[in-house]
Amino acid sequence: xxxKRAATMKDVAREAGVALGTVSKVINGIPVSEPNRIKVEKxxxxxxxxxxxxxxxxxxxxxxxxxxxxxxxxNPFFASFxxxxxxxxxxxxxxxLLCCADGIPEKEIDHLNMAxxxxxxxxxxxxxxxxxxxxxxxxxIVVFDRFFENQVxxxxxxxxxxxxxxAIEKLLEFGCKHPVYIRFHSVxxxxxxxxxxxxxxxxxxxxxxxxxxxxVDCDEKIDHMKRxxxxxxxxxxxxxxxxxFAHTDYHGYLFMxxxxxxxxxxxxxxxxIGFDGICKFGNIEEELFxxxxxxxxxxxxxxxxxxxxxxxxxxxxxxxxxxxxxxxGGTTKES
Amino acid sequence: xxxKRAATMKDVAREAGVALGTVSKVINGIPVSEPNRIKVEKxxxxxxxxxxxxxxxxxxxxxxxxxxxxxxxxNPFFASFxxxxxxxxxxxxxxxLLCCADGIPEKEIDHLNMAxxxxxxxxxxxxxxxxxxxxxxxxxIVVFDRFFENQVxxxxxxxxxxxxxxAIEKLLEFGCKHPVYIRFHSVxxxxxxxxxxxxxxxxxxxxxxxxxxxxVDCDEKIDHMKRxxxxxxxxxxxxxxxxxFAHTDYHGYLFMxxxxxxxxxxxxxxxxIGFDGICKFGNIEEELFxxxxxxxxxxxxxxxxxxxxxxxxxxxxxxxxxxxxxxxGGTTKES
Numbered sequence: 001x002x003x004k005r006a007a008t009m010k011d012v013a014r015e016a017g018v019a020l021g022t023v024s025k026v027i028n029g030i031p032v033s034e035p036n037r038i039k040v041e042k043x044x045x046x047x048x049x050x051x052x053x054x055x056x057x058x059x060x061x062x063x064x065x066x067x068x069x070x071x072x073x074x075n076p077f078f079a080s081f082x083x084x085x086x087x088x089x090x091x092x093x094x095x096x097l098l099c100c101a102d103g104i105p106e107k108e109i110d111h112l113n114m115a116x117x118x119x120x121x122x123x124x125x126x127x128x129x130x131x132x133x134x135x136x137x138x139x140x141i142v143v144f145d146r147f148f149e150n151q152v153x154x155x156x157x158x159x160x161x162x163x164x165x166x167a168i169e170k171l172l173e174f175g176c177k178h179p180v181y182i183r184f185h186s187v188x189x190x191x192x193x194x195x196x197x198x199x200x201x202x203x204x205x206x207x208x209x210x211x212x213x214x215x216v217d218c219d220e221k222i223d224h225m226k227r228x229x230x231x232x233x234x235x236x237x238x239x240x241x242x243x244x245f246a247h248t249d250y251h252g253y254l255f256m257x258x259x260x261x262x263x264x265x266x267x268x269x270x271x272x273i274g275f276d277g278i279c280k281f282g283n284i285e286e287e288l289f290x291x292x293x294x295x296x297x298x299x300x301x302x303x304x305x306x307x308x309x310x311x312x313x314x315x316x317x318x319x320x321x322x323x324x325x326x327x328x329g330g331t332t333k334e335s
Numbered sequence: 336x337x338x339k340r341a342a343t344m345k346d347v348a349r350e351a352g353v354a355l356g357t358v359s360k361v362i363n364g365i366p367v368s369e370p371n372r373i374k375v376e377k378x379x380x381x382x383x384x385x386x387x388x389x390x391x392x393x394x395x396x397x398x399x400x401x402x403x404x405x406x407x408x409x410n411p412f413f414a415s416f417x418x419x420x421x422x423x424x425x426x427x428x429x430x431x432l433l434c435c436a437d438g439i440p441e442k443e444i445d446h447l448n449m450a451x452x453x454x455x456x457x458x459x460x461x462x463x464x465x466x467x468x469x470x471x472x473x474x475x476i477v478v479f480d481r482f483f484e485n486q487v488x489x490x491x492x493x494x495x496x497x498x499x500x501x502a503i504e505k506l507l508e509f510g511c512k513h514p515v516y517i518r519f520h521s522v523x524x525x526x527x528x529x530x531x532x533x534x535x536x537x538x539x540x541x542x543x544x545x546x547x548x549x550x551v552d553c554d555e556k557i558d559h560m561k562r563x564x565x566x567x568x569x570x571x572x573x574x575x576x577x578x579x580f581a582h583t584d585y586h587g588y589l590f591m592x593x594x595x596x597x598x599x600x601x602x603x604x605x606x607x608i609g610f611d612g613i614c615k616f617g618n619i620e621e622e623l624f625x626x627x628x629x630x631x632x633x634x635x636x637x638x639x640x641x642x643x644x645x646x647x648x649x650x651x652x653x654x655x656x657x658x659x660x661x662x663x664g665g666t667t668k669e670s
Contacts, residue, residue, distance in 0.1 A: 009441055020441060021469040024448040065432075065453065072418050074617035079414035083407050086435045095449055097400075098433040100421045106344050106355060113359040114430055118400065134356040250616050280624070281585050281613070282409035289615070 007047035016043035064094050066308065067115035069125040071103040076278050077295075078126065081144070084301030085124060092309070094121070105129035122308045128188045142308045144300065146190045156304045156320045157191035160275075163293040163324040164198020165205075167245040167273045170291075170326050172206060174333045176243030176271055181212035182228070182255055183247030184221055195247060195275060211241065221251070225258050242270055249274035252290040256331060267291075272331040288329030296322050342382035351378035401643065402432040402450035404443055404460040411613050412632075413461065416479070419636030420459060427644070429456070440464035457643045463523045477643045479635065481525045491639050491655045492526035495610075498628040498659040499533020500540075502580040502608045505626075505661050507541060509668045511578030511606055516547035517563070517590055518582030519556055530582055530610060546576065556586070560593050577605055584609035587625040591666060602626075607666040623664030631657050 009027070013020045016039040025032050026040040043049070066089055073079040086096040097120055099111035108129050115123065122140040125131060131141075143155045171179040181199045185192070196214065203210045213228040232240045246252030252274030256266050264270055277294025280287045299322050310316050328334055344362070348355045351374040360367050361375040378384070401424055408414040421431040432455055434446035443464050450458065457475040460466060466476075478490045506514040516534045520527070531549065538545045548563040567575045581587030587609030591601050599605055612629025615622045634657050645651050663669055 009445065021444050021448070024445050024469075027445075027448075030448055030452055063453065064449075072617075073408050073414040073421075074411075074418050076409075076411060076414065076617050079408040079411065079417075079617065082414075082417075082433065083409050083435055086408075086433055090435075090446075093449075095453060096433045098417065098421055098431045100418055100425075109356055110344065110359045110362075111425075113356070113362075113365055114399075114428075117365055118398065118430060134359075253616070278616070280615075281588070282407075282411050282414065 007049040009049070011047055012040065012043045012049050015047055016040045062121050063119045065097050065115075065118060065120045066094050066305075067097040067099055067111070067120045067123045069099045069101055069108055069111055069115075069123065069127050069131075071126065071128075072100045073098070076282055077276050077297075080282065080297050081126070081301060084298045085304065087298075088302045088305040092305070094305075101127070103128045109134050124304050124308060128186070140308050142304045144304055145192065146188065152318075154307050154316045154318055154320070155191070156300060156307065156322070158295040158300065158324050159321040160191050160194035160324075161198040161201070163275060164195040164200075164245070165202045166198075166324065166326055167195075167275065167293050168199060168202035168206065168208070170273055170332065171243035171245065171271055174243075174267075174271055178211070178241045179208065179243035179245055180232075180241045181210075181214070181245045181247070182225065182251055183212070183214050184217040184224075184251060185214070185247065187216055192247070192275075199245060221254060222258060225255055229258065229262065239264065239270065244270060244272045246272060246274045246290070249276045249278045249289050249292050252292070252331070256290060266331050267333050271333060273326070274329075274331075277327060288327060291329040291332040292327055293324050294327050295324055342384040344384070346382055347375065347378045347384050350382055351375045397456050398454045399429050400432050400450075400453060400455045401429050401640075402434055402446070402455045402458045404434045404436055404446055404450075404458065404462050404466075406438040406461065406463075407435045408433070411617055412611050412630075415617065415632050416461070416636060419633045420639065422633075423637045423640040427640070429640075436462070438463045444469050459639050459643060463521070475643050477639045479639055480527065481523065487653075489642050489651045489653055489655070490526070491635060491642060491657070493630040493635065493659050494656040495526050495529035495659075496533040496536070498610060498630075499530040499535075499580070500537045501533075501659065501661055502530075502610065502628050503534060503537035503541065503543070505608055505667065506578035506580065506606055509578075509602075509606055513546070513576045514543065514578035514580055515567075515576045516545075516549070516580045516582070517560065517586055518547070518549050519552040519559075519586060520549070520582065522551055527582070527610075534580060556589060557593060560590055564593065564597065574599065574605065579605060579607045581607060581609045581625070584611045584613045584624050584627050587627070587666070591625060601666050602668050606668060608661070609664075609666075612662060623662060626664040626667040627662055628659050629662050630659055 009023050013023045018036050018039055022032050022036050023040050026037055068082060068085050070078045070082060073082055089096050097115055101108040101111050108127050108131060112131055112134055124142050126144045127146055141153055143153055145157045168179055200210055215224060234240060244255055246255055252272045256272050259266055259270055266272055272290050274290040274292045277292045278289060280289060303320055307316050344358050348358045353371050353374055357367050357371050358375050361372055403417060403420050405413045405417060408417055424431050432450055436443040436446050443462050443466060447466055447469055459477050461479045462481055476488055478488055480492045503514055535545055550559060569575060579590055581590055587607045591607050594601055594605055601607055607625050609625040609627045612627045613624060638655055642651050
């Protein structure tokens with residue numbers, strides 16, 4: 001069985017006998033010579049080349065620009081999210097205005113106004129401020145992950161509650177008897193707080209005594225982890241827990257390093273499951289830092305864009321949750 | 336000694352008795368009520384608040400948009416570079432149009448035309464195609480890292496040649512007698528090829544026999560590394576090299592993992608120095624994957640933007656190289 005390959009811009013250039021750049025210009029509405037324009041249009045027709053259909057449902061006077069407000073792209077989670085958002089926009093003929101605001105409300109608002117000044121068609125935000133009140137003229141907006149007081153603005157997130165449950169279920173499945181939970185959290189409420197709810201739910205469901213380190217994020221994470229570890233040592237040096245659900249892969253990695261420095265083996269003595277699904281070296285290296293509950297970054301980005309462009313906003317739910325999955329990353333005992 | 340803190344947008348809002356968003360709007364030229372505009376302007380004057388000075392030297396009809404064309408932001412090196420470019424633009428009142436082209440020439444050209452259609456004021460590109468010929472109307476452009484046939488376009492890169500030398504010098508300083516070089520390279524020529532030249536120069540300078548694995552990048556990197564390793568084993572299992580200069584941190588990490596799987600200790604049996612200076616978890620975690628020759632990402636980004644905005648293009652050198660530095664990352668024996 002053979003499937004006919006869809007024509008590419010290159011095919012159009014070959015068919016029309018013009019340079020690739022000429023085809024791109026015609027498609028993007030940049031003037032070229034009249035004979036070339038005609039050649040390209042004929043080739044597009046002959047090959048049934050599908051030009052990116054420009055997004056509908058936005059303002060009529062469009063810039064085809066969508067602003068993404070995120071803290072930074074140093075963090076690999078945000079960096080991959082930005083990449084997937086860009087790809088989801090690109091295939092709809094839209095461009096990405098990247099606004100890294102370092103989580104500083106002042107900078108977020110400034111970026112937002114700069115973006116509005118450039119007449120962006122919409123905003124996707126992973127933000128720490130209630131930016132809804134700064135947005136005027138019915139600009140479409142979608143918020144990722146963060147909790148937002150303004151319920152009118154649609155939100156997209158992973159199913160963090162189910163992820164918290166799944167982490168504990170996996171640790172039990174791999175033989176843990178006494179899992180603990182470790183998290184350092186933002187002062188801003190967000191969907192990720194539900195990981196804790198999921199953890200507590202799983203404890204109740206499986207008859208486990210909740211046991212956790214739960215603190216506001218700070219620079220002394222290692223010190224707090226060390227004290228938590230010391231509090232759970234038996235006189236013979238063995239530990240009173242055998243599994244860790246870490247709030248993020250980063251927390252899981254820090255705790256793993258601490259355990260190894262203290263002479264404990266991972267996963268033999270303690271199994272660890274993190275959250276996020278961050279890969280070493282980004283997508284180049286498929287290896288996770290720790291076994292993890294993975295957020296579906298590509299579908300999350302696609303969903304944000306889809307909702308942003310939705311024509312019938314009445315049918316958009318205020319909160320859309322996408323399922324998470326467990327993935328092995330070397331810190332669990334697979335059965 | 337006390338230094339007077341520079342006034343922030345928040346201070347202006349407090350002084351003017353208006354909301355932060357109002358200040359931002361005035362600064363960004365978005366209409367507000369006349370009394371509010373006057374209040375804000377008075378407060379700006381009273382506090383000597385420094386409004387971002389908008390970049391000069393660009394077209395008079397400005398969009399204040401600069402396009403960055405890079406392969407992706409999954410790769411932490413590109414991701415951090417994009418972040419620093421955004422920061423360098425932001426402080427000049429410019430915005431970042433992020434174009435991830437996956438290194439596909441067709442997509443790069445398409446992004447470029449989309450960007451020109453949005454009347455960007457300039458382009459910074461880490462590209463694999465000779466996009467110079469697609470750029471019309473004297474659009475300012477700066478190229479990072481890649482080699483470019485068109486010498487008119489200014490390029491910015493790290494001093495890769497010096498970095499290659501430095502890696503060998505550091506390995507020798509830490510006691511290596513037989514360093515080898517491992518690289519998998521792109522089919523496209525680029526500044527990073529000079530790491531190899533630097534390695535060969537150091538070999539000549541220090542009387543070392545060049546010994547390397549040098550191949551076009553492929554999916555079978557581990558297999559090739561394994562064969563290279565096997566070729567360098569003595570009958571008793573010891574190795575005929577004791578140091579590795581890896582073309583990138585990623586290559587260094589892969590080789591370290593292979594060595595450890597084969598029962599060799601890093602850095603006791605083999606010391607490794609990579610190139611790039613990529614940190615685990617981006618900037619959250621300051622820990623490197625391997626000891627590394629670090630590229631100065633923030634200065635590189637700053638330099639790209641500075642050259643892009645330079646008014647007197649005659650004085651811009653065709654190639655600007657910034658110095659690299661060695662940093663310990665656990666895979667070398669510090670003396």
